[in-house]
Amino acid sequence: MAGMASCELWNGNPPSEPEPQHELELVFKDSIYQLTGVGVAANGRVFTNYPLWSDIYRYALVETKPGNQVIPYPNAEMNSWQPGQNGEDKWVCVQAVYFDDADNMWVVDPAAPRMAAVYQQSYKLVKINARNGEVARTYPFDSAAGTHAYVNDVRVDTATQYAYLTNSNEGGIFVLNLATGHVRQVLQDHYSVKSDPAYTFTVDGHELRKNGKPVKINSDGLALSPEGTWLYYKPLTDDKLYRIRTEYLRDEGMNNAGLGEKVEDLGHFTTTDGMIFDHDGNLYLGDIEHYRIVRIDPDLKMHTLVQDSLLIWPDSYQVSKDGYLYISCSQIHKQPEYNNGVNKRTSPYTIYRYKLD
Numbered sequence: 001m002a003g004m005a006s007c008e009l010w011n012g013n014p015p016s017e018p019e020p021q022h023e024l025e026l027v028f029k030d031s032i033y034q035l036t037g038v039g040v041a042a043n044g045r046v047f048t049n050y051p052l053w054s055d056i057y058r059y060a061l062v063e064t065k066p067g068n069q070v071i072p073y074p075n076a077e078m079n080s081w082q083p084g085q086n087g088e089d090k091w092v093c094v095q096a097v098y099f100d101d102a103d104n105m106w107v108v109d110p111a112a113p114r115m116a117a118v119y120q121q122s123y124k125l126v127k128i129n130a131r132n133g134e135v136a137r138t139y140p141f142d143s144a145a146g147t148h149a150y151v152n153d154v155r156v157d158t159a160t161q162y163a164y165l166t167n168s169n170e171g172g173i174f175v176l177n178l179a180t181g182h183v184r185q186v187l188q189d190h191y192s193v194k195s196d197p198a199y200t201f202t203v204d205g206h207e208l209r210k211n212g213k214p215v216k217i218n219s220d221g222l223a224l225s226p227e228g229t230w231l232y233y234k235p236l237t238d239d240k241l242y243r244i245r246t247e248y249l250r251d252e253g254m255n256n257a258g259l260g261e262k263v264e265d266l267g268h269f270t271t272t273d274g275m276i277f278d279h280d281g282n283l284y285l286g287d288i289e290h291y292r293i294v295r296i297d298p299d300l301k302m303h304t305l306v307q308d309s310l311l312i313w314p315d316s317y318q319v320s321k322d323g324y325l326y327i328s329c330s331q332i333h334k335q336p337e338y339n340n341g342v343n344k345r346t347s348p349y350t351i352y353r354y355k356l357d
Contacts, residue, residue, distance in 0.1 A: 039097035060091030087122030171218035199238035286314035
């Protein structure tokens with residue numbers, strides 16, 4: 001059921017059910033291959049990516065076309081990596097695709113097939129000119145992260161020419177100077193990038209577990225406020241939300257202890273994978289446990305935007321130029337490794353959009 005709920009401050013209990021108003025609109029579906037990200041260009045072109053997590057795999061990054069068709073992007077050659085080949089100039093395991101305010105495409109390749117070790121230090125952030133499909137620049141991460149990192153998501157400040165990314169496996173924030181290519185990892189030991197071990201992450205009435213142990217995913221989603229002043233971020237498998245001023249992150253003279261003192265704990269909200277701001281300063285998060293999308297206004301009051309059984313692990317987000325919130329659904333909790341080897345998926349992987357007021 002879709003719609004807006006009355007305004008209420010989050011207090012640890014789910015807000016009231018939304019009243020019917022808008023509908024989720026299906027943009028793309030894939031019945032075979034598992035997608036995670038969604039990126040929308042200024043002219044409305046829609047892109048998605050497929051991480052190399054299993055043998056059921058074909059392309060890493062694609063442009064979607066009518067009729068649920070796809071074209072490997074930017075070309076077939078870049079999507080042709082095989083184990084044993086050089087991974088620096090090809091996609092190895094793409095996790096996210098994102099468009100900044102200047103309509104540049106950014107692609108996150110953690111280069112960790114099956115979420116194992118990084119392949120030959122080929123993790124990277126790639127900038128692409130989507131108007132002509134040319135790779136503008138590749139930023140490697142081998143100077144800032146070890147082989148057990150999983151570079152997960154990205155937001156770019158076009159004014160300061162800095163990018164911010166998360167390390168969801170180990171916990172940490174990458175700060176990348178786009179002009180120089182220098183990348184640092186910060187806050188690795190801070191509680192804000194670590195999933196709360198006391199939180200029970202429950203989907204479909206069961207705690208998510210792998211190999212008999214509770215699944216704990218660290219700093220994952222992040223969002224840059226419209227003016228670029230604040231970076232919001234959180235671990236995936238608990239409901240806490242944090243923020244820090246980006247001026248502190250860009251200050252290379254501040255050590256991790258000093259940065260940790262600048263982190264603001266905003267309280268309890270939802271368990272979300274990704275998150276994104278609109279231009280009015282509203283923050284959109286998923287709620288994996290309750291199949292919904294929420295909106296947090298600038299006063300930190302949370303509203304249910306849309307709640308629907310179709311939102312099967314809402315994953316990544318993009319706000320388009322014409323005022324739609326695009327949502328990818330990756331169904332991660334239905335993967336065999338989280339269900340004693342049984343594939344629980346019964347419907348396609350999907351991308352929806354929702355008209356924002």
